[in-house]
Amino acid sequence: MRSRSIAWRLALAFAAVCALVLSAIGVFLYRSLASEIAWRDDMALLGRLEQVRALLADSDSLDALQARPRLYQNMLGNLDSLLLVQRADGSNVITINPRQRALPPVQAISRDQSPQRRDVLTWQAADGVELALLSGQVQGPNGESLTVIAGKVLSEREQMLGSYRLRLYLAVGLGAVLAFTLGLVLLRRGLRPLRKMSEALRGIDLRSLDQRVPTAGTPTELLEPVHALNGMLVRLDDGFQRLSQFSADLAHEIRTPLHTLLASNGQALNYPRSSTEYQEVLASNMEEFERLKRMAENLMFLARAEQAERALDLRTLELHEIGDELCDYFEALADDREIRLENTFSGELLVDQQLLQRALGNLLANAVRHADAGSVISLRRRDEPGMCWLQVHNLGPVIAEKHLGKLFDRFYRVDPSRAEPGDSGGLGLAIVQSIMQLHGGRVRVSSGATGTGFELGFVTSR
Template sequence: MKAVLRHSLALRVAAMFMLVVVLAAAGLGAYLYRAFVAEIERRDDIHLLGKLRQVQVVLARPGAAGLLRTEPDFFRDTMSGQENSLVRIVDAGGAILADINPGRERYPVPAAGSPIAGWVARGGAPGRVVAGSARLGDAPVTVVVARAYSERSAMFARYRERIGFAALVGALLAAALALLLLRRGLRPLRKVAGHAALVRPGALARRLDIGMAPSELWPLIEAFNAMLGRLEEGYARLSGFSADLAHEFRTPVANMIGQSQVMLAQARSRADYETLVVSNLEELERLARMIDSMLFLARAHQEEVILVRQPLSALDELQRVADFFEGMAEERGIVLACSGDARVQADPSLLRRALANLVSNALRHADAGSVVALEASRHGDSVELRVSNHGVPVAPEHLAHLFERFYRADASRSEAEGSTGLGLSIVSAIMQLHGGAASVQAEGALVRFTLAFPAPPTW
């Protein structure tokens, strides 16, 4: 039962609602019971005072002294409800002139004119007693009138039972009604659960209709639909990445298998075998670089890469990368020109990797004898590092896809030596880790890649 209550929202709300109803009904019942008891006691006290007044009136009549001696019960018989009334008449000297007390009850005698006193009869019933002054002929006397209310205790007990029964029945009815209303009210949640159960890789395009749900569920449905959108986008990217990955891996593997089969088709010289090994080693190195890049991208997208940010001179970093690629640039007669001055807060190793990928890409596609410009500058709250080259124009429709995995604008780029198709994707991932952005612009033969880092306001 505890497990059911712990996991069922409807049962928990119904139980709490039942508890509230029980407490409210019990409080209301207690208030009504106390008010009822107070009213009954007030009326009984008024009735008792009326009995006292009746005895006082009878004593004041002529011949009352004779009646008191011959027929003392007359003073009780003149009152309504006389069977439960106790009457005592005491003279000024304290002598008891009459004592109507068949049950030999012992009750206190208050002073004349004092408030009504309470007492408890032998049977446990509550009682009340009052005293007053009267005249018997010319002599003053004290009249004491008492009564035990045995029937009142039974009546109050029945009343308490009825209040408890009504509170319990009301709580049960309230719990049943709460369960019914909650079941109807939670129907939209069951629809959400049913829709969630239908989510699978091939059915991510379906969305929940927010207009058919209560306003309290709109944030949940909006979050659920947004989650489905992210899942759909992620699954599409994963499917495309898997297809691209299979294609990229298949090509070098197929090359190595084909070359090996041709080589083993007949006897070859040692030089031929060495050439085959060198060729296969190049393909394996390319695969290793691709695997390393893929692992980095996977860790970057899962935010598992720990950044060690440091304040760096952007110009020094550009010059460091330019010095590294100086030999490759000289082979094609390309000049690497560094300019500008700014400071950037970044992880040194990741910043150099991003710049190296951009410079390597620029050198592969720049015209021979041209200039590859490396610039650094600050614009407002960002620090921009730019790598520009003149080469084969890039069509505008390709610009938005250059940072995607394995995307290449044309066949000549896909066949570039040493390219894995992941360099620009790594650049984009590094910029996302730094909270910045990578972008590209093309103006005819000029292609410019820009890395925008956020700059601290204190700089």
């Protein structure tokens, strides 16, 4: 489980980053030290060559130089320093080579040339020891041409750099371990709000959807996820409440026709009746079955619409033709109540024809059912920037303000006692809202002294 832990992964990453940074710093310091030591050794060789040149130029004879120990007394006891003064025939005038190392041929710089660092030669002996050598020509006391070879064994330098490398390795390793340990501790403390959030979420179930994740003391980086979680809980709570209310309303709506069917059938079975009376019972039962069928179809449509299972068949339609078809369909029902239908739709609209007809049909059915006798129901179009509004307007009883926000809820009726056999079971306006949601539009209603208007808003510019 540790491999899946965010704290462990981040702590390892933090340790790796620290190790890389420490390594980079260590490499820089190591190379700086190596360069500084190499510069110091090269400067020492250059100075030694100049000193020997001056000493030879000031001396009276070579024999006197060999007899004077002050020439090389500063090198006594130093096994890493080399100094050779050779004649032109290769014989040695002065030899300081404590370990008697064989030296390679070295190109000597001319006596009138000042030595430079580039003249220093680094050579590796057969035993793996490196030497730094510098050779230069010089004029002896009697005008004799001599060659001076100054050298230094670099073992001390390698030992020093090796010890420094070991310390760098230890420092990088200990730094990575320390970074991992501190990072793990700090990350666990930093992730404490997440654990508190998890504890708060574990305490929320179907019976406590009203609880929210506390934001007090929450770090700034976690405030947005906490607000998103609380928003999700609000939506879940609202959805659960709606589902609970829907279940209760559905049970209530189904119970009424079922009780009617059971009562009528029980009475028909308890007492002998004529064939005419049995036919009346069957006709009454058929009305209740039709009501249950419409309710089931409407519920099926709503379920599919919410799951987005229906693909829209968008077409550009002539709105006036759609209005004429709907007016023709509801004309007989309107004539029974002496209501006149007026179609003033115009223009074109990109919509699903069947869904548009169903939405407008549900609104017209409600309008005809609730409009005052002898009034006019009109179909109107009104355009706004980016929106096209289709309105079904009728004159009738004013809908109270408290009901307007609930009209599109399932099974909601302003006056349940006015339910009729042919109505939609309180699902008509809910279907209208689902159709508009499928189209990405809106639905709204207004009611007042000038009448009641239901409007469908379609987006015309994307």
